[in-house]
Amino acid sequence: MKVNIGKKILTTNEEYAAKNRQILSEKKKFCLNMISSPGSGKTTILSRTITELKGKIKIGVIEGDIQTDIDTQRIMATGAPAVQLNTDGACHLSALQVNAALKKLPLDGLDLIFIENVGNLVCPSAFELGENAKIVVLSVAEGDDKPAKYPAIFAKSKVLLINKIDLLKTAGQVDFDIERAKTDARRLNRNIEIFPVSARTGEGFADWCNWLIKAVKNQKH
Amino acid sequence: MKVNIGKKILTTNEEYAAKNRQILSEKKKFCLNMISSPGSGKTTILSRTITELKGKIKIGVIEGDIQTDIDTQRIMATGAPAVQLNTDGACHLSALQVNAALKKLPLDGLDLIFIENVGNLVCPSAFELGENAKIVVLSVAEGDDKPAKYPAIFAKSKVLLINKIDLLKTAGQVDFDIERAKTDARRLNRNIEIFPVSARTGEGFADWCNWLIKAVKNQKH
Numbered sequence: 001m002k003v004n005i006g007k008k009i010l011t012t013n014e015e016y017a018a019k020n021r022q023i024l025s026e027k028k029k030f031c032l033n034m035i036s037s038p039g040s041g042k043t044t045i046l047s048r049t050i051t052e053l054k055g056k057i058k059i060g061v062i063e064g065d066i067q068t069d070i071d072t073q074r075i076m077a078t079g080a081p082a083v084q085l086n087t088d089g090a091c092h093l094s095a096l097q098v099n100a101a102l103k104k105l106p107l108d109g110l111d112l113i114f115i116e117n118v119g120n121l122v123c124p125s126a127f128e129l130g131e132n133a134k135i136v137v138l139s140v141a142e143g144d145d146k147p148a149k150y151p152a153i154f155a156k157s158k159v160l161l162i163n164k165i166d167l168l169k170t171a172g173q174v175d176f177d178i179e180r181a182k183t184d185a186r187r188l189n190r191n192i193e194i195f196p197v198s199a200r201t202g203e204g205f206a207d208w209c210n211w212l213i214k215a216v217k218n219q220k221h
Numbered sequence: 222m223k224v225n226i227g228k229k230i231l232t233t234n235e236e237y238a239a240k241n242r243q244i245l246s247e248k249k250k251f252c253l254n255m256i257s258s259p260g261s262g263k264t265t266i267l268s269r270t271i272t273e274l275k276g277k278i279k280i281g282v283i284e285g286d287i288q289t290d291i292d293t294q295r296i297m298a299t300g301a302p303a304v305q306l307n308t309d310g311a312c313h314l315s316a317l318q319v320n321a322a323l324k325k326l327p328l329d330g331l332d333l334i335f336i337e338n339v340g341n342l343v344c345p346s347a348f349e350l351g352e353n354a355k356i357v358v359l360s361v362a363e364g365d366d367k368p369a370k371y372p373a374i375f376a377k378s379k380v381l382l383i384n385k386i387d388l389l390k391t392a393g394q395v396d397f398d399i400e401r402a403k404t405d406a407r408r409l410n411r412n413i414e415i416f417p418v419s420a421r422t423g424e425g426f427a428d429w430c431n432w433l434i435k436a437v438k439n440q441k442h
Contacts, residue, residue: 037258038342038371039363066343068370089373091312091343119371120343121259122287122312141362141385142260149289150259150340152310164362170391 016095020130030219031113033129035153036137038119041163043071044199050078052209057216060110062101064093064118092124093117111216125153133158140164140176147184155188166198237316241351251440252334254350256374257358259340262384264292265420271299273430281331283322285314285339313345314338332437346374354379361385361397368405376409387419
């Protein structure tokens with residue numbers, strides 16, 4: 001007897017992803033599922049994005065981590081509402097977990113919900129959470145070969161944020177060819193939007209924040 | 222009906238892990254399973270380790286990647302034998318894949334086999350490959366909160382390599398408190414050996430290579 005458990009799990013996840021999509025669509029909220037390796041700077045990007053968009057877009061965050069609420073504490077320090085999800089070992093968030101978190105967020109007062117997934121460049125790309133789009137973050141410290149080596153998430157994402165570009169200023173300290181990363185990412189995904197940024201210095205954030213403002217506006221119409 | 226597929230898969234993996242362990246033990250080869258996030262510097266560490274230990278220890282490498290043979294090309298440029306395994310989307314190597322790779326390596330001429338797992342700080346920690354020990358690599362660019370946030374692999378590893386310490390020399394460019402990372406890792410794993418290194422400059426490699434020389438010698442007796 002062959003039992004196709006893999007398919008069953010995905011179907012349950014898809015059911016909840018559809019529920020989440022409906023909640024977000026009815027309330028006209030824009031939702032982004034942020035995926036990257038551990039330590040690429042997702043939380044720092046979110047903190048700066050929230051601060052730079054204060055008074056323009058109201059942002060809430062769902063924080064996914066295996067353990068700890070370190071990231072939720074960091075987000076709440078910016079004044080934005082945040083809900084922590086701990087997966088206790090699981091390598092990605094599920095739509096069921098996100099469904100519970102959406103109920104805890106003050107959705108009516110928000111324009112944009114970021115889901116910060118578990119730090120993992122592989123598994124989260126296979127699980128829809130009900131988001132409008134996926135965003136992949138790659139830091140220059142990780143190397144420019146990552147789109148070629150981990151293609152799935154680059155193929156599925158609407159936006160690629162190339163973070164920590166401040167590390168490129170010191171000659172010879174970090175080898176990262178931005179053009180190679182862009183070319184490889186676009187080979188997988190012709191329409192991917194690419195923003196080189198530094199969450200530490202704020203470089204590149206104007207373009208990224210303008211993209212968010214437009215995306216949120218489109219969602220409301 | 223409840224079908225416990227999770228357990229079954231692990232058991233098949235365990236069977237092959239036991240086979241691998243037997244092959245390595247009979248031939249008195251020392252084998253390390255290297256695990257980290259994408260881009261922490263595993264391949265660069267291996268290249269420098271092979272070069273620094275030339276004439277002392279004969280090293281072979283099993284390279285795990287989702288796609289491409291970029292890393293195997295880099296290892297073979299050092300003159301060491303290497304076998305590429307592509308998982309085609311899977312987030313970790315399996316013991317079955319490693320079993321096939323062990324048969325392709327010139328084992329009799331080697332002292333030490335490194336398995337470079339798929340870049341993923343979560344999933345590979347749950348799958349034994351038949352190795353003598355796991356090694357976790359954390360680069361300072363990833364942040365000092367990673368042992369707390371991704372505890373499983375730090376709890377299970379014999380060695381923690383803290384890589385890219387050259388990035389700490391430029392004041393204020395990378396926030397990473399080595400003492401915090403060490404304390405958190407030792408809280409999870411009292412006996413973990415910790416080597417701060419730079420695969421770029423070679424700093425810290427003397428201690429790491431001495432540890433390898435001793436470990437290989439112990440395996441032969």
